[in-house]
Amino acid sequence: MGKLFGIKLGQAAAHRVKTFLIAAFTVLAMLAGFGQRVLDSHNGLADADHLVALSLTMSGVPKEALPVTFLDVDDKTRSLWGATSSTPHAALAQLVSMSATNKAAAILVDFDLSPSIEGQAANPQLSALLRGYPADAPLLLLVRKIGFTKAQGTAMAAGDGPTLYDADVAGKPNIRWVTTLNDIGGDRSVRRLKLWQTVCDGANGVAYPAAVLVMSALPVKGVSHDADLKAFLDAQVKIDCGHEATPLPPWPPVTSPVAQIPFVFADTAGAPAMFRITRDGQQVVALRRISASQLVIMKDEVAAPAGDIDADPFAGRAVILGASHADSGDIYATPFGNMPGALVLANSVVQAKAIVETEPASPFFKNVLAVILFVVLAYIARTFVGAIAIIALSLVTLAALFIVSRWFSFATGIDVVSVAVPGFALFKLFDSLMDIASHVPRKGWRAILR
Numbered sequence: 001m002g003k004l005f006g007i008k009l010g011q012a013a014a015h016r017v018k019t020f021l022i023a024a025f026t027v028l029a030m031l032a033g034f035g036q037r038v039l040d041s042h043n044g045l046a047d048a049d050h051l052v053a054l055s056l057t058m059s060g061v062p063k064e065a066l067p068v069t070f071l072d073v074d075d076k077t078r079s080l081w082g083a084t085s086s087t088p089h090a091a092l093a094q095l096v097s098m099s100a101t102n103k104a105a106a107i108l109v110d111f112d113l114s115p116s117i118e119g120q121a122a123n124p125q126l127s128a129l130l131r132g133y134p135a136d137a138p139l140l141l142l143v144r145k146i147g148f149t150k151a152q153g154t155a156m157a158a159g160d161g162p163t164l165y166d167a168d169v170a171g172k173p174n175i176r177w178v179t180t181l182n183d184i185g186g187d188r189s190v191r192r193l194k195l196w197q198t199v200c201d202g203a204n205g206v207a208y209p210a211a212v213l214v215m216s217a218l219p220v221k222g223v224s225h226d227a228d229l230k231a232f233l234d235a236q237v238k239i240d241c242g243h244e245a246t247p248l249p250p251w252p253p254v255t256s257p258v259a260q261i262p263f264v265f266a267d268t269a270g271a272p273a274m275f276r277i278t279r280d281g282q283q284v285v286a287l288r289r290i291s292a293s294q295l296v297i298m299k300d301e302v303a304a305p306a307g308d309i310d311a312d313p314f315a316g317r318a319v320i321l322g323a324s325h326a327d328s329g330d331i332y333a334t335p336f337g338n339m340p341g342a343l344v345l346a347n348s349v350v351q352a353k354a355i356v357e358t359e360p361a362s363p364f365f366k367n368v369l370a371v372i373l374f375v376v377l378a379y380i381a382r383t384f385v386g387a388i389a390i391i392a393l394s395l396v397t398l399a400a401l402f403i404v405s406r407w408f409s410f411a412t413g414i415d416v417v418s419v420a421v422p423g424f425a426l427f428k429l430f431d432s433l434m435d436i437a438s439h440v441p442r443k444g445w446r447a448i449l450r
Contacts, residue, residue, distance in 0.1 A: 077293035089123035102314035122164035130168035200241035216356035260411040267339035370419035
């Protein structure tokens with residue numbers, strides 16, 4: 001006999017009543033939408049990207065990071081500017097001018113400035129701006145388009161294409177050509193960026209730095225790493241093109257050509273207000289996103305300010321000019337969902353110094369940490385039941401990711417979790433198969449049933 005709510009029932013009857021009550025409660029929860037939330041939470045335990053996003057959201061942005069303003073050529077902007085097939089360079093000139101005038105820390109133009117058709121002429125407004133760019137104006141970064149070819153299944157840099165403005169920027173030390181290449185994973189998602197890209201011409205060549213590498217060298221409290229960066233890039237050319245065993249300068253400490261992107265901003269309306277950081281002793285918003293249509297108007301292919309411009313979104317901030325409109329072709333899958341390339345840049349630029357100046361732990365030590373985390377997860381799964389185990393597993397994994405990221409680097413934290421969590425999933429699979437095998441002699445094929 002069994003009891004249910006104090007009522008005596010036969011064991012089989014009690015089991016059926018319990019099953020009915022659980023099923024009825026589950027149906028109500030399912031129809032209310034709770035089922036999908038529980039399923040998403042459970043699946044998130046085996047999804048390293050999901051855990052990384054949660055951890056980075058919890059940890060936020062380090063103090064003294066570089067605040068970013070994203071001037072967004074969105075769908076509204078494109079419509080107001082006449083829905084042209086490409087962003088008008090005159091408008092870019094106006095945005096650069098107002099960013100420099102309002103004392104931005106640095107300006108990044110995330111647009112391809114190479115000719116789109118044969119015989120295309122440079123835009124007079126942008127050309128004049130670049131030719132007359134003052135020596136004391138903020139650092140201006142322009143993106144160099146790099147072509148690639150495949151050799152034995154590996155992508156190799158084949159050359160750097162010319163732009164319409166090469167002659168205008170020649171000899172200007174505060175205008176730099178950079179790369180914004182991402183290291184796209186096998187699933188076409190972006191989790192890492194390339195810190196530099198070398199283009200060789202025989203034993204010589206050019207090493208184009210990533211924007212994050214250049215911005216990490218910006219002066220902080222009077223200390224600049226500009227000379228170190230030049231020495232580092234020159235050394236990379238000797239290594240990659242001349243195949244010389246050249247020693248690297250002490251800065252930057254990170255020497256891997258790729259780095260993890262510490263995503264903290266999603267492509268949502270609430271993202272700009274998510275984090276505040278300390279900059280020069282003041283609390284500022286880490287990311288501001290402004291539609292370019294609020295700043296610049298276009299009439300007869302001539303760009304002009306849309307009105308009086310407040311200096312606050314620019315002063316002391318890294319300003320990124322980029323596009324998010326539907327036809328930009330610059331949208332990437334990330335741990336935070338799809339987002340425009342300029343916002344991917346914003347996620348890296350805001351933590352430029354942390355990316356470049358923090359070395360990950362050694363592979364051996366990362367593997368040791370991953371094994372320790374795996375053992376803890378396996379112990380929890382073996383010790384606790386159902387819902388308690390799921391909650392404990394999630395909390396322990398997030399805590400481990402947070403602690404390892406803070407003690408070493410976010411790249412180390414990500415690598416540790418990316419090894420431990422799939423290992424735990426394998427453990428659960430093998431555990432289930434062994435349980436089935438142990439019951440086969442007694443139950444036969446019914447061993448696969450509960």
